[in-house]
Amino acid sequence: xxARGPASLDALTTALRRLPGVGARSAxxxxxxxxxxxxxxxxxxxxxxxxxxxxxxxxARCNTFTERxxxxxxxxxxxxxxxxxxxxxxxxxxMIEQTHSYPxxxxxxxxxxxxxxxxxxxxxxxxxxxxxxxDGVVAEVILATNFTQEGEATxxxxxxxxxxxxxxxxRLARGVPVGSELEYVDASTIAHALRDRRGVD
Amino acid sequence: xxARGPASLDALTTALRRLPGVGARSAxxxxxxxxxxxxxxxxxxxxxxxxxxxxxxxxARCNTFTERxxxxxxxxxxxxxxxxxxxxxxxxxxMIEQTHSYPxxxxxxxxxxxxxxxxxxxxxxxxxxxxxxxDGVVAEVILATNFTQEGEATxxxxxxxxxxxxxxxxRLARGVPVGSELEYVDASTIAHALRDRRGVD
Numbered sequence: 001x002x003a004r005g006p007a008s009l010d011a012l013t014t015a016l017r018r019l020p021g022v023g024a025r026s027a028x029x030x031x032x033x034x035x036x037x038x039x040x041x042x043x044x045x046x047x048x049x050x051x052x053x054x055x056x057x058x059x060a061r062c063n064t065f066t067e068r069x070x071x072x073x074x075x076x077x078x079x080x081x082x083x084x085x086x087x088x089x090x091x092x093x094x095m096i097e098q099t100h101s102y103p104x105x106x107x108x109x110x111x112x113x114x115x116x117x118x119x120x121x122x123x124x125x126x127x128x129x130x131x132x133x134x135d136g137v138v139a140e141v142i143l144a145t146n147f148t149q150e151g152e153a154t155x156x157x158x159x160x161x162x163x164x165x166x167x168x169x170x171r172l173a174r175g176v177p178v179g180s181e182l183e184y185v186d187a188s189t190i191a192h193a194l195r196d197r198r199g200v201d
Numbered sequence: 202x203x204a205r206g207p208a209s210l211d212a213l214t215t216a217l218r219r220l221p222g223v224g225a226r227s228a229x230x231x232x233x234x235x236x237x238x239x240x241x242x243x244x245x246x247x248x249x250x251x252x253x254x255x256x257x258x259x260x261a262r263c264n265t266f267t268e269r270x271x272x273x274x275x276x277x278x279x280x281x282x283x284x285x286x287x288x289x290x291x292x293x294x295x296m297i298e299q300t301h302s303y304p305x306x307x308x309x310x311x312x313x314x315x316x317x318x319x320x321x322x323x324x325x326x327x328x329x330x331x332x333x334x335x336d337g338v339v340a341e342v343i344l345a346t347n348f349t350q351e352g353e354a355t356x357x358x359x360x361x362x363x364x365x366x367x368x369x370x371x372r373l374a375r376g377v378p379v380g381s382e383l384e385y386v387d388a389s390t391i392a393h394a395l396r397d398r399r400g401v402d
Contacts, residue, residue, distance in 0.1 A: 005295065006268045008253040015249035018242035020234045021227075031253070032292055033221045035266060036311060039254050041219035046250035048216035049235070049243045052209040056236050065236060067207045091233055094206065110237055 009035070061132065063125055064108040065090045073097075073106065080104045082139040086129065086158060088112050088146055096144065104142070107132055112145055112154040124154065126161070133167055140168040147174060210236070262333065264326055265309040266291045274298075274307065281305045283340040287330065287359060289313050289347055297345065305343070308333055313346055313355040325355070327362070334368055341369040348375060 005013070009031060016027035034042040058064065059071035066072070073079065083104025087093045088111060096102050109124040121127075133141050141162050145151035159169045174192035176185050206214075210232060217228035235243040259265065260272035267273070274280065284305025288294045289312060297303050310325040322328075334342050342363050346352035360370045375393035377386050 005291065006257060006266055006272075008249070008256040008268060009266055012246075012249040012253040015242070015246040018239060018246065019231050021230075026222075028292060029222075030220050032266075032290060034250070035253060035257050036290075038219060041216070042250045042254050045213075045216040045219065046247045046254075048209070048213040049247035049250075052213040052232070052236060053240050053243050053247075055209040056207060065207055065210055065233075067209060071207075089233060089237075090206065091229055 058110075059108075062106045062108055063110060063128065064093055064106060081137045083142065084133055084138045084140070085142040085144050087144045088151065088154075092144065092146070109145070109154070112148075112150045113157060114150050121157070126158075129158070130161065130165070133162055134165055138167065140170060143169060143171045147172075259311075260309075263307045263309055264311060264329065265294055265307065282338045284343065285334055285339045285341070286343040286345050288345045289352065289355075293345065293347070310346070310355070313349075313351045314358060315351050322358070327359075330359070331362065331366070334363055335366055339368065341371060344370065344372045348373075 012031045012035075013024070013027045016022060016030050017024060019027075022030070034045075055067045056065050057067070059066045059068070059074055061070050061074040064071055064073075068075075080103040083102075084107055085093075085096065085102060085104055086107045086109065087096065088109050090108055093106050093108055096106075107129050109129070111119055111124045113119055113121070113124060132138070141158075143155040143158055145155045145158075155171055159171070162169050173196055174189065175196060176182065176189060176193045182190065213232045213236075214225070214228045217223060217231050218225060220228075223231070235246075256268045257266050258268070260267045260269070260275055262271050262275040265272055265274075269276075281304040284303075285308055286294075286297065286303060286305055287308045287310065288297065289310050291309055294307050294309055297307075308330050310330070312320055312325045314320055314322070314325060333339070342359075344356040344359060346356045346359075356372055360372070363370050374397055375390065376397060377383065377390060377394045383391065
C-alpha cells in the first residue's frame with residue numbers, strides 16, 4: 001500500500017461514494033469492513049445490484065417499481081379502481097400499503113415539482129397521470145405527496161389540473177400525529193388540526 | 202407492489218443492510234436512489250465489489266490489503282527495514298503514509314485485542330507479527346494502535362511480548378492535537394502532554 005490503496009480497493013471506495021449521503025470516510029469503512037469481515041455480503045450486494053438493475057422497471061399503469069409490465073397492485077381485481085392515490089415515491093406507496101387501510105390504486109410520481117432543481121411536470125410524468133386519472137373509472141384522486149414545501153406545491157399544481165378535468169380531488173388530512181404530545185407538536189400542525197377537527201359521536 | 206416490493210428490490214434492500222451501520226431506512230434509500238436516479242452507479246458498485254473480492258488478499262509479510270503476494274511497500278527497497286510500525290487497520294496505515302514522514306515498514310493487525318468480543322492474540326496474527334519482528338533486521342517496533350482502551354491494551358500486550366524478545370519498542374506520542382485550543386482538549390491528554398513536554402531550542 002502506497003499513499004493510496006490497491007487499485008481494486010480504490011475503485012470500490014470510489015464506487016461506494018456514489019451512494020446518497022456516503023462520503024469518503026463511510027465509503028472506506030464499508031469497503032474495509034466487507035473485505036475484512038464479510039466477503040460473502042460483498043458478493044451478495046454485488047449480485048443483488050446487478051439483478052435488480054436487470055429486473056426492475058416501472059409499471060406501465062402506476063409507474064411504481066415492478067418486475068412486470070403492469071404491477072401486481074394494478075392488476076389486482078380486489079382493488080377499488082375508482083380511487084387513485086398519488087404519491088412521490090415507491091417508499092411512500094409502501095408506507096400507505098402497510099396501513100392496510102387503503103383499498104384503491106396508485107400513481108407514483110417518482111419525484112416532486114422543484115423549480116430550483118429543474119424538476120418540472122414532465123419529470124413527474126404529469127401527462128401520464130392525467131391520462132391515468134381520466135380513464136373514466138377513477139372518481140377521486142387522493143393527493144398524498146409529502147407535507148414539505150415542494151410536496152405541497154406539487155399537490156396544489158396537480159389538484160388544480162385534475163379539478164379542471166372534472167375529477168374529485170382530496171388531500172391527506174393534516175393533524176396531530178398519533179401518540180404525540182401537544183407540547184411537542186408545532187403550532188401550524190395544531191392550527192390545521194383545530195380547523196379540521198372532527199365531531200365526536 | 203404489495204405490502205412488500207418486487208422480489209429483486211427486496212433482495213437488494215436486504216443485502217444493503219449488511220453494510221456496517223446501515224439500517225432498513227438507509228438500505229431502502231440507497232436502493233431506491235440507485236434504481237431511480239443512478240443505475241450506472243449501481244452497476245459500477247456491483248462490479249467493484251465482485252472485482253475487489255476476487256483481487257484483494259493480505260500481504261504475506263505485513264498483512265495489509267494488496268492485490269499481490271507481497272505488497273508494494275514491503276517490496277520497496279527505499280524503505281527503512283529496521284523500523285516496523287504496528288497498526289490496527291489498513292486505514293490507519295494509509296493515514297500514516299499520508300503524513301509522508303514515516304520511512305519504515307508496517308505490520309497490520311487487522312483488529313485489536315478485545316476479550317469482550319472474543320478477539321484474542323491469534324485473531325490479530327500475533328505469531329506472524331512476532332516472526333516478522335524477529336527477522337534480525339527490525340531494530341525498533343513502533344506501536345501505533347489506537348489510543349482507545351482496547352488499542353492501549355493491545356499496545357501494552359504487544360510491547361511486553363516484543364520487549365521480552367529483546368526488541369526496542371516505542372509508542373506514538375500522546376499530546377495536544379495540532380491546531381487545537383487547550384480549552385477544548387481533555388484533561389488526560391493535557392496531562393500526557395505535560396509529562397512528555399519537549400525542550401525548546
